[in-house]
Amino acid sequence: MKTYRVAVVGATGMVGQRFLSLLENHPWFEVVAVAASARSAGRSYREAVGGRWAMATPIPQKTGDLIVLDADADAAKIAGMVDFVFCAVDMKKEEIRALEEKYAKLECPVMSNNSAHRSTPDVPMILPELNPEHMEIVPFQRKRLGTTHGFISVKPNCSLQSYVSAIHPLREFGVSKVLACTYQAISGAGKTFATWPEMVDNVIPYIGGEEEKSEQEPMKIWGRIENGVIVNAQTPAITTQCLRVPVTDGHMAAVFLSFDRKPSIQEIKERWAAFSGEPQKLRLPSAPEHLIHYFEEPDMPQTRLCRDTEHGMAACIGRLRPDSQYDYKFVCLSHNTIRGAAGGAILMAELYAAKGYFDR
Numbered sequence: 341m342k343t344y345r346v347a348v349v350g351a352t353g354m355v356g357q358r359f360l361s362l363l364e365n366h367p368w369f370e371v372v373a374v375a376a377s378a379r380s381a382g383r384s385y386r387e388a389v390g391g392r393w394a395m396a397t398p399i400p401q402k403t404g405d406l407i408v409l410d411a412d413a414d415a416a417k418i419a420g421m422v423d424f425v426f427c428a429v430d431m432k433k434e435e436i437r438a439l440e441e442k443y444a445k446l447e448c449p450v451m452s453n454n455s456a457h458r459s460t461p462d463v464p465m466i467l468p469e470l471n472p473e474h475m476e477i478v479p480f481q482r483k484r485l486g487t488t489h490g491f492i493s494v495k496p497n498c499s500l501q502s503y504v505s506a507i508h509p510l511r512e513f514g515v516s517k518v519l520a521c522t523y524q525a526i527s528g529a530g531k532t533f534a535t536w537p538e539m540v541d542n543v544i545p546y547i548g549g550e551e552e553k554s555e556q557e558p559m560k561i562w563g564r565i566e567n568g569v570i571v572n573a574q575t576p577a578i579t580t581q582c583l584r585v586p587v588t589d590g591h592m593a594a595v596f597l598s599f600d601r602k603p604s605i606q607e608i609k610e611r612w613a614a615f616s617g618e619p620q621k622l623r624l625p626s627a628p629e630h631l632i633h634y635f636e637e638p639d640m641p642q643t644r645l646c647r648d649t650e651h652g653m654a655a656c657i658g659r660l661r662p663d664s665q666y667d668y669k670f671v672c673l674s675h676n677t678i679r680g681a682a683g684g685a686i687l688m689a690e691l692y693a694a695k696g697y698f699d700r
């Protein structure tokens with residue numbers, strides 16, 4: 341596989357930092373540019389990120405010396421330097437939509453962590469093991485944008501990675517109804533305990549916009565391409581509540597579900613154990629060996645012990661048992677800034693690379 345040159349747009353943020361640490365020794369992708377707001381531009385990355393560096397490993401040496409570019413003002417320069425960009429910025433939705441389209445129209449593919457384009461009907465929202473076929477919408481999007489090469493692809497919200505992965509292999513049993521309560525880490529808000537001390541010994545029962553994303557995005561993932569757009573699935577019915585909890589990394593979900601054709605516990609566990617997708621078939625560098633890990637211990641999965649399973653790319657499940665209102669209930673977990681953000685976007689980019697979408 342050839343090496344692709346990439347830029348991280350939003351490099352100083354929580355997800356941007358995660359991108360840089362995951363890409364440090366990546367076999368296919370080399371970070372040649374970093375960009376952020378005008379506030380950071382013009383300074384070395386090390387200086388611009390300063391005390392905000394929140395990763396367990398040090399700032400990658402080469403990246404630390406790069407001069408931060410202005411994501412908007414330097415877009416043409418960046419697009420000329422790279423094969424594609426990763427984008428994770430905290431801006432108004434319409435500004436993000438415009439920024440991402442700007443890069444795409446500069447013929448630079450955008451692998452996005454942002455939610456701004458998730459409901460755009462010809463923008464694929466890829467969870468690589470679940471819906472790789474949605475990449476086939478890209479030619480329709482390119483036609484709308486008037487590009488030959490540039491396009492935007494998004495990854496879904498961090499809250500849903502674990503339970504949508506868990507439900508997906510069970511869809512053949514006609515999943516009819518889902519209730520999911522999520523318990524989400526503070527890094528999901530770009531924060532640490534140092535920058536958000538109010539979260540110590542606290543739970544905040546509200547995360548703006550999160551429940552809508554957690555209920556609606558799975559329907560696009562399970563949708564189908566029809567006449568150049570992705571038409572959302574109609575089932576299952578999903579309802580959620582999303583809470584912020586005092587955890588650094590790792591989003592947990594308590595899930596209840598019912599089926600049209602109720603499988604046995606054994607059948608569910610067999611489907612989970614056997615599940616594998618295109619990333620595993622293609623042996624993509626960031627693909628976990630198994631997306632789904634089932635824990636038999638009654639007190640697992642736990643955020644601190646399990647979030648790094650398969651380098652943070654797994655969906656960890658436990659406590660599958662019958663329920664009195666729904667058919668079954670279980671608990672699941674995924675790392676929100678790895679599988680749920682940077683790692684998920686890197687795996688998505690590996691899939692596009694393997695299928696030749698970045699080649700001119």
Ligand SMILES: NC(=O)c1ccc[n+]([C@@H]2O[C@H](COP(=O)([O-])OP(=O)(O)OC[C@H]3O[C@@H](n4cnc5c(N)ncnc54)[C@H](OP(=O)(O)O)[C@@H]3O)[C@@H](O)[C@H]2O)c1
Nearest residue numbers: 350352353354355376377380411428429430527528530681
């Ligand atoms: N954290 C998660 O677990 C997670 C998971 C999935 C998706 N996301 C999404 O990823 C995106 C970034 O989240 P985050 O948690 O990394 O946020 P964050 O830590 O607040 O970082 C925000 C980044 O955006 C940059 N930025 C802000 N205003 C800008 C502007 N006008 N022009 C260019 N860059 C600008 C910042 O640069 P400066 O340092 O120069 O201000 C910084 O690099 C958001 O859309 C978020 O919803 C986050």
